[in-house]
Amino acid sequence: MNREKKQAELITEISGVNPLKCMKCGKCSASCPSFEEMDIKPHQFVSYVANENIEALVNSKSLWKCLSCFACVERCPRDVKPGKLIDAARQLVIRQRGQEYLSPDEIPALLDPELPQQLLVSAFRRYRR
Amino acid sequence: MQRIGVFVCHCGSNIAATVDVKKVVEMAALEPGVVHAEDYQYMCSEAGQSLIAKAIQEKQLTGLVVCSCSPRMHETTFRKAAERAGLNPYMVEIANIREHCSWIHKDMEEATRKAVILARAAIAKVNLNTPLQPGESRVTKRALVIGGGIAGIQTALDIADAGYEVDIVEKTPSIGGRMSQLDKTFPTLDCSACILTPKMVEAAAHERIRIYTYSEVEKVSGFVGDFTVDIRKKARSVDMDKCTGCGVCQEKCPSKKTPSEFNRGLNNRSAIYTPFAQAIPNVPVIDREHCIKFQTGKCGVCAKVCQAGAIDYEQKDEIVTEKYGAIVVATGFDTIKLDQYDEYAYSQSKDVITSLELERIMNAAGPTKGHLERLSDGKPPKEMVFIQCVGSRCADERGKSYCSKICCMYTAKHAMLIRDKYPDVNVTVFYIDVRTPGKNFDEFYRRAVEQYGVNYIKGQVGKVIPQPDGKLLVQGVDLLDNRRIMKEADMVVLATAIEPNPDVRKIATMLTASIDTNNFLTEAHAKLRPVESPTAGIFLSGVCQGPKDIPETVAQAGAAAVKAIGLLAKEKLTTNPCTAKSDELLCNGCSVCANVCPYGAITYEERQVNDHGIREVRRLAVVNSALCQGCGACTVACPSGAMDLQGFSNRQIIAEVDAICR
Secondary structure (H helix, E strand, C coil): CCHHHHHHHHHHHHHCCCHHHCCCCCHHHHHCCCHHHCCCCHHHHHHHHHCCCHHHHHCCCHHHCCCCCCHHHHHCCCCCCHHHHHHHHHHHHHHHCCCCCCCHHHHHHHCCCCCCHHHHHHHHHHCCC | CCCEEEEEECCCCCCCCCCCHHHHHHHHCCCCCEEEEEEECCCCCHHHHHHHHHHHHHCCCCEEEEEECCHHHHHHHHHHHHHHCCCCHHHEEEEECHHHHHCCCCCHHHHHHHHHHHHHHHHHHHCCCCCCCCEEEECCCEEEEECCCHHHHHHHHHHHHCCCEEEEECCCCCCCCHHHHCCEECCCCEEHHHHHHHHHHHHHHCCCEEEECCEEEEEEEEECCEEEEEEEECCCCECCCCCCCCCHHHHHCCCCCEECCCCCCCCEECCEECCCCCCCCCCCEECCCCCHHHHHCCCCHHHHHCCCCCECCCCCCEEEEEEECEEEECCCEEECCCCCCHHHCCCCCCCEEEHHHHHHHHCCCCCCCCCCCCCCCCCCCCEEEEEEEECCCCCCCCCCCCCCCCHHHHHHHHHHHHHHHCCCCEEEEEECCCCCCCCCHHHHHHHHHHCCCCEEEECCCCEEEECCCCCEEEEEEECCCCEEEEEEECEEEEEECEEECCCHHHHHHHHCCCECCCCCECCCECCCECCECCCCCEEECHHHCCCCCHHHHHHHHHHHHHHHHHHHCCCEEEECCCCEEECCCCCCCCCHHHHHCCCCCEEEEEEEEEECCEEEEEEEEEECCCCCCCCCHHHHHCCCCCEEECCCCHHHHHHHHHHHHC
C-alpha cells in the first residue's frame, strides 16, 4: 500500500469522517470565516482525502488557517464535517514530527481540574503509538 | 398416504450455481410419500409447468413440492398450474431455495445441505395437507378517497366517471389542497387556480361524488372489498343547506387576528372563514378556538348579520359510518419546519420566506395582492436570492434524506416570473445540482438562464445575516471558480424540503398500510405495483407515496383510480381458505381467542356437542371465515389447542420442524 493511501486512511480513521458521503454542495466553504486565507478550500479538503492527495494537503497553507470554529461541522448537511478532516490532517503532521506520543509520566502534570472529560478521550485517541 | 412430486428449479444459475440441484432431487426422492422427483432449468416457464402437469397425470400425484424462489414470486403460478392439471391448488407447497438459500450462501456444499432440509420440511408438510376450497366475499361498490387535493380530486373523478360512487374526506374546510395555494404551474406557467377550480367544481357537481370537508377518518375496520369507516364531520357551526355563501359573516366578524393557514400565516383571517374565495363548498366554518362567541359567550355578530339564518352555534361533531370496497390515500404534503435552520435567519427576518410563501405573495388573491414586496417594510425588492435544497438531501437529523424533486423546477419558475414581471430585479439562485428530468423541464430551466438572465451559482449558502439596515447579507461561495460571495439581498427565498402530511401516520395505522422511515406510504412493489399498498384494497395517490409534481400526481391519481375500479368491478372476491377453525371437542369457550383476534372474526355460541357419547351444551368459539385473515394469533393464544389454522395446522408446522431437525 502506498504512503498516501495509508495517510488518507489514517485521516478518515482519526476524524471518523467518510469523505464519500460528501455531495459537493460547498456549504462548508460558504460557512468558513477563513475561506479567503485558504489555498485549498474546505470543500476541497474532502476530495483531497477521497483522492488520496495527502502530500498537497498537509503542505497547504490552509491546514494552519482553519480556526476550528466548527461552523462547517455544524452546518454540513451530509455529516461529512470537513473541520474534522482538517484537524486529522494536522494530527498526521504532528505525528510525523514525532510529537505524537504522550508518555504516561507527563500526563499528571498536564491535567487540570477544569479539563473537559471529552478532551481526555480525544487526547488518548490522538496521542497514541 | 400422499403421492408427492418434487420439482427442483435451477432458476438459470440463480439456484444452480450455489445449490447442487441433482443432489436435492436425489435426496428428496428418498423422503416418505415422494413418488416422483425431477429438476428443470426454469420451472416457472411454459415447459416447466407442462412437466409438472404431465407428472401429476402420469404419476397420479396428490401433492406437489416446488423447490424454487420465494412463494411471493411464484406460488400462484404453480398453484394455478396444479389446478389446471386437476389438483387442488392448496396441495402445492414451495420450498424457497433461492432467497432463503442460494442467494445468501456462497459455499455449495452448505447451500445444498440447506436446500435438502428445506425440501424435506415442505415434503413433511404436504404429507399432512388437505384440499381447501376458497370462499367468496362481497364487494361494496363505493370507494373512499382520503384527502381532497389534486390527487384525491383526480382519483375521485376517474372512479366516478367509471360509474362508481366515491366519497372524498378532506380535513380542511375546502377541497383544493396545496395546488390551490400555488400561483402558476410549471412547465407551461398556466395559472394554478384556472386549471384546478374547474376540477373542484366538477367533483362537487358530480352525481357520484360526495364530499365531506372539515371531516376526518376516525376508524377503519373490515378488509378489502368490505371496509367500514367512521368519518367525523367536525362541527362547522354553519348550516350547509341554509348558507348562501354571501360572505357577510366573514366581513363583519370582529375576531380577525388568526393567522391564515391558506396564506401560510402571512396575513390574518376572521374566526368565521372560508380558506379562499373559490373554496368548495363555499360555506364558512367557525374556528371555535378563535371565535369570541365560543370563547367568552359574548358576540354572535355572524348570527345577527346572516340573512339565511345559517349560523348554528349548537352544532355538534357528527360521526357518519359508511361501507367501502376500496380506499385511496391522497393525504399530500407540507413543507418542513425551519426552526432547525437558524443559519438562514428564517425566524429572524420576515424577508426570508419559503417558496410556498412566495407563491402566496405572487398570487393576486394573496396577502400582498400579487405585488412582490418585502413583508417587513412593504418595499419592492431589487435583489432576490433563492437557496435550493434547504432540508433536502440531508444526512443529518435536521433535514430529509431524499430530494424533494419539485424545488429545482419551481425555483426556475419563480425566478423567471419575477424577471418577467419586474425586469429591474436581479435574481440569483444558489444551487447544488439542478435536477430537471421531465418533458420540457430542462428547456424550462435553460430559459430562465438564457432568456431571463437568472444568475445561477453553484454552491450552497453558508448563512444569511440580517443587517441593521434591513438588508440580508448572503454568504456563499461560487464552487466553480472558488470565489467567496457576499451578496446583499432584499429577500431570500428558501426552497424548503417537503414531507408527507404528518396526519398520514395516524391514517396508515388505521388502514394497517405500511409506511417508510420518512413517513411516505410504501407501495406493494417499487416498480411493478407503485400505486397499491401491500395491504389489499388500499391504493396510493400523490405525494403521500413519494415526492412528485402535478403532472406526475395526476397520472398516479388516474392509475390509483384504475386499480380501485378494477377491484370495484368484481362481483365477488375469492377469500383465502387458510382461515382459523375451532375443534368443538377441545374448545372450552374461554374467550382468549376472541380477545386477540384483530379482525373481530370470532364469536361464541351455545351448541350441543357429542363428546364421545356424552351429549351436552357447551359455549364454543365460531370463526367467521369471511372476516378471518388467517393471521394465526388465535391458534397461538388458545390454551387448549382447539384453534387451528387451515393449511398451517399445528400438526403441519410441527412436522416441518421435525423434518428440519431430523
